[in-house]
Amino acid sequence: GENVEQHPSTLSVQEGDSAVIKCTYSDSASNYFPWYKQELGKGPQLIIDIRSNVGEKKDQRIAVTLNKTAKHFSLHITETQPEDSAVYFCAASNQAGTALIFGKGTTLSVSS
Amino acid sequence: GAGVSQSPSNKVTEKGKDVELRCDPISGHTALYWYRQSLGQGLEFLIYFQGNSAPDKSGLPSDRFSAERTGGSVSTLTIQRTQQEDSAVYLCASSQTRGLDAFFGQGTRLTVV
Numbered sequence: 001g002e003n004v005e006q007h008p009s010t011l012s013v014q015e016g017d018s019a020v021i022k023c024t025y026s027d028s029a030s031n032y033f034p035w036y037k038q039e040l041g042k043g044p045q046l047i048i049d050i051r052s053n054v055g056e057k058k059d060q061r062i063a064v065t066l067n068k069t070a071k072h073f074s075l076h077i078t079e080t081q082p083e084d085s086a087v088y089f090c091a092a093s094n095q096a097g098t099a100l101i102f103g104k105g106t107t108l109s110v111s112s
Numbered sequence: 113g114a115g116v117s118q119s120p121s122n123k124v125t126e127k128g129k130d131v132e133l134r135c136d137p138i139s140g141h142t143a144l145y146w147y148r149q150s151l152g153q154g155l156e157f158l159i160y161f162q163g164n165s166a167p168d169k170s171g172l173p174s175d176r177f178s179a180e181r182t183g184g185s186v187s188t189l190t191i192q193r194t195q196q197e198d199s200a201v202y203l204c205a206s207s208q209t210r211g212l213d214a215f216f217g218q219g220t221r222l223t224v225v
Binding site (some may be wrong): 045094096105 | 116145147151154155156157160162168171204205212213214215216217218221
């Protein structure tokens with residue numbers, strides 16, 4: 001089945017710097033790749049997603065890139081702010097399209 | 113409602129007891145998922161419902177776990193004879209289209225003592 005690897009597990013940056021989180025997936029049939037942000041005590045919140053027919057997508061300070069050949073995708077956050085501090089999860093759809101398979105998460109800390 | 117609603121938000125139960133967790137999806141969403149998140153871990157898929165189709169139960173860890181979705185809306189996840197390793201946050205999500213744009217509730221934190 002699908003397996004999603006995410007790294008780094010923790011990331012500390014200074015306010016204003018950029019942050020990059022990378023994920024790889026194993027199932028070439030995966031065609032949907034969302035990113036979620038989870039703050040303490042809350043459920044994951046969808047922040048951006050990309051489908052397999054697109055190589056890059058941007059939404060203000062957040063962008064996601066997808067390399068289908070290499071089977072990896074990345075989250076880029078520019079001009080980081082303290083409120084960006086959270087756990088970020090990448091995910092990939094399973095072959096049946098019935099579930100999202102999640103990475104283990106990256107704890108991002110933005111210090112001011 | 114405006115979002116996915118789960119109840120209770122916290123549940124403490126004794127080992128061996130049964131528990132029921134409830135999920136109210138976003139109105140009009142046909143797909144509903146249950147996930148489990150253990151401390152410091154990612155999200156583990158449990159079960160998926162899509163309309164009137166047979167659910168995908170491939171993620172349920174044992175036969176002590178079951179779920180149902182009545183009338184295509186509210187879902188309950190039942191754990192029988194709870195064990196300490198069942199302690200986790202149980203998250204429910206719903207989406208308009210299968211596998212896409214899943215919106216999560218805040219979860220139920222289950223503690224088995």
